[in-house]
Amino acid sequence: MTKRVLFELFVEEKNVGKAINIMTLAGITGFFLHKYRGLSPDKFKNLSKEELEDIEKVYEIIRDESDKAVVIGTVVKEEKAKKIEELLKEKMNNERWTVMKIPILKVKVHRV
Structure with missing residues (x-):
């Protein structure tokens, strides 16, 4: 059985289109x-x-100092996750991005 991961890509808001294009190139x-x-x-x-x-100071700091960003998530096989990372390194090497891969133990879909 091939292991799957929850692949989460964190990018700055301005790079969402570029990141989605990369994921599409990887077959997502x-x-x-x-x-x-x-x-x-x-x-x-x-x-x-x-x-x-x-707490008011915390909200003020988040409002004034935080960066706008987007998490793009999908569940993929580990091999596909590696391919996405390779494409990110190639096509977004001058941009800030973060990847998190979380192992998926079980997926159950309930259909009505």
Whole structure:
């Protein structure tokens, strides 16, 4: 049995089209998108304890300092995940992106 992974690609909002094109080149036909705002570890580690304890200050920092980004997710075989990563390295080598691969233990679809 071939192992499958939840492949999640985090990209800046401006690179969503490029990332989707790369996934299409790899043969991916179905995926989900989730917009979010994120703080890089470099920005986050510079926050003081006082800033983190004040929830209004946290919201202000997220609003002002965070980056707009998108998670593109799909479930693929491990071999396909490697192909996507190779294409990302080739075609988006000058852009920021992050990949997370999470092993899938079971998929059950309930149909009505």
